[in-house]
Amino acid sequence: MFPVERISVPQTILKISVKRLRFGSLAQIRAFRHATQVQTKASPKKSTKPDKALSKAKMSKRTSYEHSELGHTTIKRAKQVDENLPYDQLREALGAQDEIKDVRKVAHWFHSKDLRIQDNTALHHASELAQSAKKPLVCVYVNCAADESWHGTSAARVDFMCEGLKIMQKELKEINIPLVFLECEDRKKIVETVIAWFKEQNVSHVFGNYEYEIDEMRRDLELVNSTGRDVQVSLYHDQTVVEPGTMLTGAGTPMKVFTPFFKAWLDRVGSEPELLDTRPPPAAHPSSMKKELKHLFDTPAPKPAKDKQFATTEDQKRIRKLWPPGHAAAEKRMDSFLQQIPDYASTRSNPAANSTSRLSAYFSAGMYSVRSALQKLVDYNSGSADFTATSTQAGVHAWVRELVFRELYRQTSLATPHTSMNLPQNLNFTHIQWRQHDDDAETAWHKWITGTTGEPFIDAGMRQLASEAYMHNRLRMNVSSYLTSNLLLDYRRGERFFAETLIDWDLANNTLGWEPSYTVFNPVSQAERNDPEGAYIRKWVPELRDVQGKAVFAPHARLSRSEFERLGYPEPCVDWKASKERCLKRFKEGARRAADE
Template sequence: MQLIWLRSDLRLHDNTALSAAAARGPTVAVYLLSPQQWQEHDDAPCKVDFWLRNLAELSTALGQLNIPLLIRSAAHWNQAPKVLLELCHELNIGAVHVNEEYGINETRRDQAVAHALDKVGVTFNSYLDQLFFAPGTVLTKTGTYFQVFSQFRKVCYERLRHSLPGIVAAPGKQAKLSISSDKIPASVDGFATPPDSLRALWPAGEAEARRRLETFADAHIDYYLSERDFPAKPGTSQLSAYLAAGVISPRQCLHAALQSNQGEFDSGNVGAVTWVNELLWREFYKHILVGYPRVSRHRAFRPETEALAWRDAPEELKAWQEARTGLPIIDAAMRQLLETGWMHNRLRMVVAMFLTKNLLIDWREGERFFMRHLIDGDLAANNGGWQWSSSTGTDSAPYFRIFNPLSQSEKFDAQGLFIKHWLPELAALNKKEVHNPANVGGLFGVADYPSPIVNLSNSRARALAAFKNLPSRQAVAGGGDE
C-alpha cells in the first residue's frame, strides 16, 4: 500500500508525488492538520479556510478515483513522525510519497519523518514538484547560490530551453479499497472562518484555478506588462492563492504562458515574457530559502542591515495596520488586504517601502502582518518581497530608492478609481485632490479622513541617514523618489 502525504499540493493533476504513488500500487492520501504550527508560521485564517475548502474539493476528486483522503491531527510538526508511523502501521504502508517543501521547519520535519519511517522499513520518497529546478542545481560558476535575480533567470532560461519540465499525467482509477475518506472539517480551532464576501472572491478547487489560468492566458496575458501595475485594472492573473496551496502548479502556468507565446520564453509577446519572469521570481525566492536559511529565521539577508536603528513606533505601526495613515494609496491598499486577503503586487511594494522607509519600522513587523492576513501567504515570496522593499534582502532595491506614495498613486491610479473604491469617504474629491486630501484645504482637511501621520520629505531624509550610518555601508550619491 502506498501513502501520499499531501501538503501544499492540493490537486489531482500534475501532482508528481500523487502520480508516482498511484503508479506503484493501491494508494491512500493523508493530510495533517497542524494548527499550532500554522499559528507559529502566522498563517492567516482566510488562508487556512482556503486550504480546507480546497481539501474538500480534492477529497471529492480523489474519491472518484477510489483514493481515500484521511485527515489526521499533528498540532505541531514535531508530532508528524509519530502520527505517520501509526498510520503506516495501521494500513500496512510500504512507502510514503511527498512533494518537496522548502524552509527550515519543513526540511527538519521531513528529515525527522524519513528517519522514523526508515527505522521500520517504510521508504520515504520525495519529489521535485513546486519548482522547475531543485535548489542547489542552479548555481554560479563558483558553486554558490545566486544572489542577483537577473543572473539566476539567465541560467534558468538556458536550462528551460534545453529541457522543459513536462506535465505529469493524473492518476487513473484504482480498485476500491475497504477504507473510507474522512470528513474534511469546515474550520480549525484558533482560525476564525472569514466572511462570505471574502470566501466568494476565492472559490476552491482545481477547476476554478484552471479556469483562471485559461482566462488569463487567453484574454489578459498579452496586456500583462502594460496593465499589471494599475490596481484598478484586472491586469494580474489572481492565481497566487492557488499556487501557494498547490491547487495549480508552476508547470501548468509555464506551459499556458508558452502556449500563448508560440513557445518563446524571452521574445514575442512581452506580456507572456513578463509573466514567465514572475514565475521565475517565485522560483528564485524559494532557492534563496534553501541557500541562505537565515531568511527562514527572521534574519536579514544582508547581515549589515541587522544594525539598522529601526524605530519603535507602535501608534504609527497601528495606523498603518488599520489603514489610517492619511495617505490614500497606502490606506486603500491596506483595506484591500484586510477585506480580501490579497493586495495588488505594485501596492505591496508601495506599502512596504512606506513602513520600512518613511516610518522606519522593522520589515519583520510588516512581514508578519501580511502573513496573518494574506490568503496567498508564502514564506519565500513574502519574505523576499519585504526584504527587497526594505533594502535588507537579496537583489534588493538600493536603499536610496524610496517610492513616494503620492507619485506612485498619481502614476498608477491617475483617476483615483482604486482609492475611491476602497476609501468611499474620498469619493467626492476630484482626480487631483484624491491622492493627497491634506492639500484640499480647510482647518481639518476632509471629514472622516485623517491627516498624514508623517512628512514624506523629512521621513525620507531620516531613512537615508539611518542607512548611510550602517557600519559597512558606503555612502551612495544620487538616487531619488519614484
Template sequence: MDKKNPVTIFWFRRDLRLHDNAGLYHALKSGTPVLPLFIFDKEILDDLEDKRDARVTFIHQTIEQLDKELHQLGSSVKVIYDKATQAWDNIIQAYNITAVYTNHDYEPYALKRDNTIKEKLKKHGIELKTFKDQVIFEKDEVIKDDGKPYTVYTPYQRKWYNLLKPFYLKPYPTEKYLKNLAKTKALPIPSLKEMGFEKNTVPFPNQEYKNVISDYKAKRDFPAIKGTSRISLHLRFGTVSIRELAKTAYANPDKTWLNELIWREFYMMILYHFPHTMDHAFRPEYDRIKWLNDETQFKAWCDGQTGYPIVDAGMRELNTTGFMHNRLRMIVASFLSKHLLIDWRWGEHYFARKLLDYEMASNVGGWQWAAGSGTDAAPYFRIFSPDAQTKKFDPQLQYIKKWVPEYADFSKYPKPIVDHAFARERCLKVFKVALAK
C-alpha cells in the same frame, strides 16, 4: 484496509490536485495500491491567531473537493488532525506501508519536519521518497559556473532560460494510473469546528490566468483594473501545476508574466541557500539599522489609517480580502520600513498572518527588497513617494476611492502620520549611519 494488505501512501501537502502531480504520479506507478493522506498539522494551525483564517477554510474546501474526485474513482483521502509526528506514529501502526511518497517542501519548518518523519519511517524499514513539484528549477539546479548560488536576479533569470528544455514543462500523466488508487470507503474529514476554526466567507479567486498574460506587462501595475491573474493562492497550495503555468507563459511572446514565476523560484533558491534570511537581513550591515518601531504608527499602518490614501487603500484591501496588489505590496512595505523606520520583520509577520497567498520565500524576499536589506534589493536611498506612486498608478483615484471612500472628506480622513520630506531625510540619515560602520 488493514495491516494485511500492503499500501503505498501519498502525502498531500502543497500539491492539492490529482492532475500533473509529480509525487502522486510516482506513487501510482509503484505497484502497490496508493492511499492518499492529508494532515492538518497542529504545529502550524496552533500558531494561527485568527480562528477564521481564510487559508484554513480554503484548504478544507479543497480537501473536500479532492475527496469528491477520489470517491468517483472508488477511493478517498485519509485526513488527520494532529501534530505530524504523532499522526505518523498512528499511521505506521495502522497500515502495512511499503513506501511513502510526497513532494518537496522548502520552508525551514517543513524541512525539519520532513527529516524527522524520514527518520521515523526509516526505523520501520519504510522509505520516504520526495519529488520536485512546486517549481521548474530548485535548490542547486540554477547555479553559477563555480557552483555557488546566484544572489542577483538577472543572471539567475538568464541561466534559468538557458537551462529550460521542453521536458521540464511536460505534465505528469497521473490520469493514466489513477486506477492504482487504494479502494476505500468514504473516510471522515475533521470539520473546521473540530479543529477549532470557523468558516471564512471571503471569496477565493478562481484559477483563470490565461486571459491576463498577453496584456500583463501593460496592466500589471494598475491596482484599479484586473491586470493580474491572482493565481498566487492556487500556486501556494498547489491547486494548479507550475508546469502548466510556465508552459502557457512561455508560449506567450511577452515573457513578463513568466519572469514573475522565475522571481518566485529565485527567492525560493535564496531561502534554501541562505535560511537565516527568514529573520535576518541578507546584507548583515542592515541589521545595524536603529529602527524606531513606534507601535502606535505600526497600528495605524496595519489599520490603513496613515493619512496616505494609497498606503491605506492597500492595507484595507489586504485586511478585507487577504489579497494585495503587487504594486501596493511594494508601496506599503517601503512606507513602513523607510517612512516610519519600522523593522521590515514586523511588516513581514503581519503579511504572514493576512495574505491568502503567503509564501515565506517570496514574502521575505519582497520585504527585504523594499527595505534595501535583501539580495538584489532596491538601494536604500530609493524611497517611494506615495503621491508620485498615486499619480503614476492610480491617476483617477479609482482604487483609492474604492478602499478609502472618506478620503474625499478631509474632516473624516486622518492627517498624514509623518511628513514625506521629513521622513525621507530621516531615513537617509539613519540608513547612512548604520551602513557606514
C-alpha cells in the same frame, strides 16, 4: 516557516499571542471597518487620530513579549545553518536509505503546498509504484492547528485550504483512492503522528514533495531518520519548473541575483521544454481495492481552528467568492487571464486595471502547478517554450518573469535557509535600529494596519488587504516600504501581519518581498504614476471618492484646510521627506555597525 530555534516562547506567552493573532487574522477586518466608520462619522479633528477605544481594547494587551514575531536566532547561528544546509542533510539521509523491494502499501503525504491531484509530481510517482506492484495507494494529510498558528497563517488561507482538501478528497474518492485526515495537536509531533499511521496501515513506501523552508526540511529529515528500515521515503521537486539549487553561478554557487537567474532560466526552459511536462492524476484503483480500503474513506475534513475562523459569515462568503478553492477554479482563472495577457506588461503595475492573474493563492497552496500554467502559455505561444523578450509577446514575457521571481525565491529558501529564520537575506540589515515599542510606535502601527495613515495610496492598499485578503503587488511594495522606512517599524511586524492576513501567503515570496531596502517609495508619486486616474484610491478610500483631479493623491497638501477637513480623512501621520531621511540615516548606521562587527 518560523523555525523552532527562531524563538522560544513559553506556553503562557503563546496563549496571549494567539489573541494577537486573532486580531491580525480575524478581527482586523472588523477593526478596519470600525476605524473607517469612525473616520467618516467623526469630526475631522477627531478623525486624524486612531480610534482610541479600539486602540485601548486591542493594545492594552500588547506587551513586549507579544512581539514574538520579532524574535530570531543569532547571526552566528544563521551562518552556521547556511553552511550546513538542511537540504544537504536531507538528501544525504534519503540517499542512505535501504531500498525496500517488498511493496506493501504506498502512501502520498500531502502538505499545505501541493493541494491538488493534477500534475502532482510525488503523487504521480506514488501511483506508478502502487500500480506496478498492484498494491494500494493511500493519501494522507496531517492537520495541525498549532502549526498554522505558529506560522500565523490567515483565516482566509486556512479556510481556502480546508475547502480545497474537501475537493481533493472527493476527486480521489471518485477514483477509489482514500484521502485520510489525521489530527495532531502538537506541531512537534507531526512526524510521530504520521509514522504511527504508516505503521498501523502497513505502509512500506511514502512519497512527498519537497518544501524548502527550514522547519519543513527538518520535518522531512526527522521522517526519514525515524522511519528506519520499515518505510522508504521518496521526495520530489514539484513547486518549481527548474529544480531549486541547480541554477548556479560560474563559481558553482546557487544564483542569488534575479537578472542572470532569469536569463539562465529562460535559456534552460527554452532548450529543455520537457521541464514543463505535466503529469497525469493518479490511476484509479479497481473497485475491489475500494472495498479493501473502505475504512479509510470519508474521514471528516479539517475545519479551521477557533483562532482561524472568519469574524463573520459575510466575510467568509465574500472571501470564498473571490477565491473559489480547487484546481478547476484555478484553471478557469488561468484561462480567463490568457484573454488579458496581451495587456499585462503595460498594465500590471496599475492596481485599478486589475490585470494580473490573481493566481498567487492557487500557486502558494499548490492548487495549480506552475507547469500547468506554463503549458497553457506554450499553447498560447504557438507551441513554443521560448519566452524570451524577442520571441514572445511582451505580456507573456513579463508574466513569466514574475513566475521566475517565485522560482528564484524557492532557490533562496533552500540555499540561504536563514531567510526562513526571521532574518533578512542581507544579514547587515539585522543591525538596523528600529523604532522602540512605545505608544507612538503603536499608534503608527495601528494607522498602518487599519489603513488610516493619511497617505491615500497606502491606505487604499491596506484596505484592499482587509477586504480581499489580497493586495496588488505595487501596493505590497509601497506599504512595506512605508512601514519599514517611513514609520521605521521592524519589517518583521509587517511580514507577520501579511502572513496573518493574505490568502496567498507564501514564506519565500513574503520574506523576500519584505527584505529591507534603501529604496524608499514616495506614495504620492507612486500613486500618480501607477494609479493615474486615482481610481484605485477612490475605490478603497471612500472618504476621497469625490475629490477631484490630482488632489486625490495628496489631499492634505493639495486641498484647502476647510476642504480637507470636510473629508473626514486623516492627515499624513509622518512627514514623508523627514521620515525618509531618518530611515536612511538609521540604515546607514546599521550598515556601519555590521561592517565594524
